[in-house]
Amino acid sequence: MTGVAGRVAGNGAAKRSRQRAILELVRTRTIRTQEELVTALAGRHLDVTQATVSRDIRELGLLRVPGEGGSRYAQTGAEVDERAARQRLHNALVEHTHGIEFIDLLGIVHAQPGSASLVAVAIDSARFDELAGTVAGDDTVLLIARSRPAAQRLLATLRTISEGVE
DSSP: OOHHHHHHHOOHHHHHHHHHHHHHHHHHSOOOSHHHHHHHHHTTTOOOOHHHHHHHHHHHTOEEEOOTTSOEEEOTTSOOOHHHHHHHHHHHHHHHEEEEEEETTEEEEEEOTTOHHHHHHHHHHTOOTTEEEEEEOSSEEEEEESSHHHHHHHHHHHHHHHHTOO
16 A cells, blocks of 8 residues: 555554554553544644544543543543542642642652652643653652643642642
């Protein structure tokens, strides 16, 4: 196969790579439509059609789940209740941290010794669009924001959640 049809259908390795990218996108971003997924994949140099994405969604068993701002795709077994995820994050921040700060795009969450990974999982489960990723040590979580404005929004949101105001 050549041309677009060859790139879209791809071989087994290309399909596995594409489906891994879809799972990562669904875990790390709020994806509400198949078109958003096609666009996000194009940003990763994966040229696919909506029909291919539709088949991949079905094969991967992704679900459309309700959330703040409308339905989104989620992996089976993934955190599907945003309110519960935010409550867990609130509990983790209140019980296991003693400070949050940002320096440019990088945030630091100061945690109790041995609890940074628990806090990082709670932050990841809350699925913030502003957050590119987290890295947990023993008592520190590194947050990497997608931009300076995203870093400021994320800091304000985390402070609001930790205060229980949200």
